[in-house]
Amino acid sequence: MAYLDRTGDGISQISVAPSAVDQRPGGEPGRGLRSRSQRHAQHSIIFYEGDQADRVFELDDGIIMLYKLLPDGRRQVVEILNPGMIFGIAAGARYDCSAETLTPVRVSAFDRKEIEGCNTLQRHVSRCLISQMEKMHEHAMLLGRKSAMERVASYLMRMVPGRGGEDCIGPRDAECDDHDLALSMTRQEIADYLGLTIETVSRVISDLKRRGVIRLDRQDRIHVNRVCGLCKFTGIH
Amino acid sequence: MAYLDRTGDGISQISVAPSAVDQRPGGEPGRGLRSRSQRHAQHSIIFYEGDQADRVFELDDGIIMLYKLLPDGRRQVVEILNPGMIFGIAAGARYDCSAETLTPVRVSAFDRKEIEGCNTLQRHVSRCLISQMEKMHEHAMLLGRKSAMERVASYLMRMVPGRGGEDCIGPRDAECDDHDLALSMTRQEIADYLGLTIETVSRVISDLKRRGVIRLDRQDRIHVNRVCGLCKFTGIH
DNA sequence: CGAATAATTGAGGCCTATCAAACCGCGTGG
């Protein structure tokens, strides 16, 4: 678990510089605000924990993870962000975590000062933060109280749209309750998100495979044979 | 760990009804908004997970914990709130966690709809959420990656003002680096906050006592003999 | 003072981490 090399690989460093930057006066949520649209390659770092937090980002397309590091290299992925979410908002002068792309992404970068002066955007930020806060609560429950099996099952269920929540009404088709999903995270990243080791994540996935709940088409493509069967393992029921 | 009885004890039920309610037209953060000032006794529940989320609260005085339950009774305390913090803001129609007082408290209750229409308050909500989100990130790191000893040490350090953070400059007096703190949480509550069991929390505290890092004046009053010595155990250094 | 509640301590077991090795997919180049 050596994630300490901030300058180790050239690839990340290159992709830190956004590949496409165009000033644009408008935009959907930041109407009337200048925002720079940026593109970043997969596995590139947008900012590091401790960097000067002078910009706020909105994820337009792709997936991003936020993570924190301990001095000895232990890593915790604190958030997985989907399009529409805001990130890079800091309470103090510096970012409290690093942001790394899991896929190629498009983001809109806003000037921090401008955001603070815009009511429209403030409201948007609030809405995002509230939703993200609830996800964090859910994740704290996962990290603090769930078993390895429950964590992995919860993680997979998160990627089945409209299922596993409060309002889940079960499979719409009693016979066919399957779903196909793309992970877009390595085992190590999943482990660091779920507070486990890579070996444990792998073992749990193998176990689910053995039980016939899932099938692996590729390492990063999982086919859930029975969504309800998977949901049974989340600890929610 | 049976926390499932929502109607079990009469005491909580009685104290759900605030003991003092006064309509007031003004207030500090909610200028121009009606807010009800409420008082709640220690160990009373302000709202339950799943309740209709039609009100937003600001903690004026005292300490409150937010927690979530799993169907089998497992509990995770997701936040500990100090005065000035906002709580009860939901993304959907219902609260995602329960709010229980750890001490006698004073809170201001706002109508949810009113908050959404007020820019001043929106900004205040944003600021609070950002700060709370950073705390959640820190807590996710604790829950996912820290040992029992590191969790308890981090928990205790959190209550030593101005120490243990990025900007900690060490003890101001080289000789005398002690601090006195009040827990205001039972061992069970601490355990549910740190993702541990009550026995483990107790054992770690005994261990710190044996090492001479802390001293227990009472069960809920801890005297830290050497703050820097305690900080060594947090995993941050 | 004694009952009730909370905290501590002990013994044992389980779940997950750790260490190590084998495996797999995939691009490279002989």
Add this chain to the structure above:
DNA sequence: CCACGCGGTTTGATAGGCCTCAATTATTCG
């Protein structure tokens, strides 16, 4: 075409940290 190497994944053996269950001690409060 296939050996080769590389990164990521899987599997195995073992150990250890924390949980569980149980008993004891301390604290609170009528």
